[in-house]
Amino acid sequence: MNVKQQIKEYKRELILDAAAKLFYEKGFQKTTIDDIGAALGVTKPFIYTYFENKYAILEQLFDQSFEELYVDVLKVLNSKQGSPKDRLRQLITVYVEKNIERQRFTAIMLEEEKNLSSKKISDIRRKQRDFDTKLARLIEEGVEAGQFRVSDPMIASLAISGMVRWTHRWYSPQGRLSASELATRLSDLALNLVGCAQA
Amino acid sequence: MNVKQQIKEYKRELILDAAAKLFYEKGFQKTTIDDIGAALGVTKPFIYTYFENKYAILEQLFDQSFEELYVDVLKVLNSKQGSPKDRLRQLITVYVEKNIERQRFTAIMLEEEKNLSSKKISDIRRKQRDFDTKLARLIEEGVEAGQFRVSDPMIASLAISGMVRWTHRWYSPQGRLSASELATRLSDLALNLVGCAQA
DNA sequence: AACCAAAAATACTATCCAGTATATTGCCTC
DNA sequence: GAGGCAATATACTGGATAGTATTTTTGGTT
Structure with a gap:
């Protein structure tokens, strides 16, 4: 796996971790994609380039x-x-x-x-x-x-x-x-x- | 408790049972008040006369x-x-x-x-x-x-x-x-x- | 059977949010 | 340092739904 792929993979992990934290605290349905973005200092489309949907x-x-x-x-x-x-x-x-x-x-x-x-x-x-x-x-x-x-x-x-x-x-x-x-x-x-x- | 109150209480129970069934099947957030109403053959405001909110x-x-x-x-x-x-x-x-x-x-x-x-x-x-x-x-x-x-x-x-x-x-x-x-x-x-x- | 109050329906509003089209930034190459 | 592409942001849309204002129905009382 080259560096670019590794970085992509790492970003995916960061999204997953942030999402897990929020899902744990507020529940899946009450967590918005904007919430996850905010937790990472990033915006919604960033997340949608890594995951098809919520x-x-x-x-x-x-x-x-x-x-x-x-x-x-x-x-x-x-x-x-x-x-x-x-x-x-x-x-x-x-x-x-x-x-x-x-x-x-x-x-x-x-x-x-x-x-x-x-x-x-x-x-x-x-x-x-x-x-x-x-x-x-x-x-x-x-x-x-x-x-x-x-x-x-x-x-x-x-x-x-x-x-x-x-x-x-x-x-x-x-x-x-x-x-x-x-x-x-x-x-x-x-x-x-x-x-x-x-x- | 008079008859009227008992009937009110009974209707409350019916709402709770219908809600429980739906919450169990689909989860609380995915269940709409309309769903609960539909399960009882009744409309939304009916439910809101018995419960302040979801x-x-x-x-x-x-x-x-x-x-x-x-x-x-x-x-x-x-x-x-x-x-x-x-x-x-x-x-x-x-x-x-x-x-x-x-x-x-x-x-x-x-x-x-x-x-x-x-x-x-x-x-x-x-x-x-x-x-x-x-x-x-x-x-x-x-x-x-x-x-x-x-x-x-x-x-x-x-x-x-x-x-x-x-x-x-x-x-x-x-x-x-x-x-x-x-x-x-x-x-x-x-x-x-x-x-x-x-x- | 006409009236009235309570119960319930219809019809509406306002908000929230997933997902997307478009614009911008910034990095890499030559 | 210009050109181009990839990454990310801004700005928007559409659909869903909680909650409510208004109208209609019903059923009890005289």
Whole structure:
């Protein structure tokens, strides 16, 4: 990629970041393209040279955010190294840390989904289901290995996701726990949840 | 309350229900007052005789939904009858069932909060924190009674709320579990989560 | 059945904003 | 430093919609 392209790409990123900040604060519908421009000290047509329309900004935000939220988590899930217990603990740790690090984006993903095209919505929901199923499969492996004790792995998987993704509603960096401390506590709770005896 | 007032009240309810349906399907900002009117076979000024403006509809929806979601749950939480274990199981059961029964409303509460006035937002968030704290207190009692084994009751409380409230994203009445079956499974998981040895 | 008040409809206004056509700036090349 | 092109701004348009002023309908009362 040459310099010109890189600069273009960088400007796109700046637009996305400014948009994410505003969508998080005011919501997608209440944010105008002029708002995004103003935040960047730039005018509307500037933005329209990088994105076809307002929805394209949100779409790209979803794509990137989903990718970034799950890419490392899925690596853990797809690796076959370590016991189910170790893998679950590591997965939750990464999952929690990503959720917190990208709090603004995970919040947008949960609050603005309705503004996507129905094609995109079903796309996202399918990917989410894939993840839920894979996590359920890991839990099942733990049950088969005698490490976990759960009657319904899919429900346990969904319960764990809820526990982790709910953090965006209440976690504050100014609170008493750092992201990694919280990750440890939620990992412990998740292991409890799947009936895993701990030290 | 005389008949006239009751009829007025009933019409208000019909408006709220129609609005909730549309807000759930299309989102608050994308729903027009004309849409709500059309859904009821009525015109805009009809709605404006019952609500001062569009935001007043959403506000009332939040007030009612919050109340209905938590009223029975808080009864369990405030009663001092039964062991922590029994009370937690009962609480989760009611909490899950309410979440599912009022799925549309709980979804709106999570997705449209930004459209409320900041006064209303802090009001809601305060009430939510009250609930979280009370649930944490119940868990603490369980720890003191030797029934639960949890190092951080507040985090456990938040984890449980996340697990329960996430249901609105994936539960379907057409799925394999009824609301009460799901309530049982999530109660079991919640008891695991707080380290409660089960039969 | 005629009157009147309340309920609801029709018809309108004013504003906001996504998206675009046109103009201007500024940078890169020779 | 002139010419030309790419990047960005100014200025505008059209459509949507919240909210309202005015008119019509309805239904209860005598």
